[in-house]
Amino acid sequence: MASIWPGPETPQDTPVEIAGWIAIPDPSGEDRRFILGPEAPCCPGCPPDAARMVEVLAAAPIAPRPGRIRLTGRWHRLPADDPAGWRWQLREARYAGLAEAPGPWLARRALLASLPLACVAATTACSAPPAAAETAALLAEASPMDLHSHAGRVILARLRQRPFEPVAAPMRDGGMRLIALAIVADTLTTHVTGDNRIQAFRRPEPGELAAHGEAAFARLATLVREQGLAVVTDQASLRALGAGPGIVVAAEGADFLEGRLEALEAAFTAHWLRHLQLVHYRVNELGDIQTEPPVHDGLTPFGAAVVRDCNRRGIVVDVAHATFLTVKGVVEATARPLVLSHTSITPRPGPRSRQITADHARLVASTGGVIGIWPPTTIFPTLRAYAEGMARMVDVVGVEHVGIGSDMQGLLSPAAFGDYRQTPELAAALLATGFSRAEAAKLLGGNYARVLAAVLPG
Structure with a gap:
């Protein structure tokens, strides 16, 4: 054959x-x-x-x-x-x-799956699939957090704006404590192409993206106010959050800076920005992106200056959408843990792929950072498959460096984890995959909480 x-x-x-x-x-x-x-x-x-x-x-x-x-x-x-x-x-x-042997976490999952037969053979008691009580205990000790979300239809649209949708209620129902709620900074210059890709289609006019950023932050503030969401701005407010629901103000793309470092100070002070993704779907002043040919050969000097200023102020730096060389430059510039908020691992990413290699993942983990796993059904068709996708990343970087990156209401495709009410189901899937309660608690939110505690202002 x-x-x-x-x-x-x-x-x-x-x-x-x-x-x-x-x-x-x-x-x-x-x-x-x-x-x-x-x-x-x-x-x-x-x-x-x-x-x-x-x-x-x-x-x-x-x-x-x-x-x-x-x-x-x-x-x-x-x-x-x-x-x-x-x-x-x-x-x-x-x-x-x-085609490949599973790593230790998926091997553990396979062992769990075989236990009922082993029990019959040995006629001894053994573990069953995670019960509701075990899942409830996990959620009680965990603090579920999402590294990347556009929940509530927070994105300010380029054309027709849709009304807000519930955020706080699904978070409460599912036990989701905190989300990084992100505006999108480059919307005016991007569109969905005929082959269903997001791509920049024109250059912005001077001041255009800065003005769009102001309007986008204002829309986010309105959603927060209407739905009674707590805003985490420093370590004290993180500790005081309790069960939530709360948000960290985030921006997907630093395009609204338009090359001006002083605009970062304004976003930090006026809009409570505490989580900044450097690049998105246009090659901006900070660095190269995964979905377009390289222009800068990695991180630019301005990008490095933004990273250092984020470190100084207490803003989490997010390297999602950035090329390997851009991430390498950010790792060299940062003194704080990074996040890569939404991706998954593959041995051979395609030329416009948003997935990353093991070496790419290890760069982020080397800073003490966290990688959020992304749930498109084109990659993970079920919630169980999504949990196993988290396990595959854990196999590469360790259980301290993986989290949830849902991209809630930001995907072009359906999502295996597409509603915060599914959080208990995700918790159960992680237990079924072979993680202990303590390990699953880290994946559900403990790892992102650690990064926030290390980066946010004191």
């Missing part, structure tokens, strides 16, 4: 074994027809390359799962005028296991 990936040299109907990631699950839910790709999928902003995808026709249902899987079947080339646009097909496909 040949072991291959798409190639014209492979004879038609050859028995093969291939390995890849499920890029597009079966829309019918029957798990018999899906698309496999050679690299981990990123998001709707990174559409699949049809020339490299394989349409899988399964002999028996193959449930979606995170990670790289192995399949056996018979290889077929499709005609160039195939109506769906695919080039390759694997027929009579069968699941042959994971």
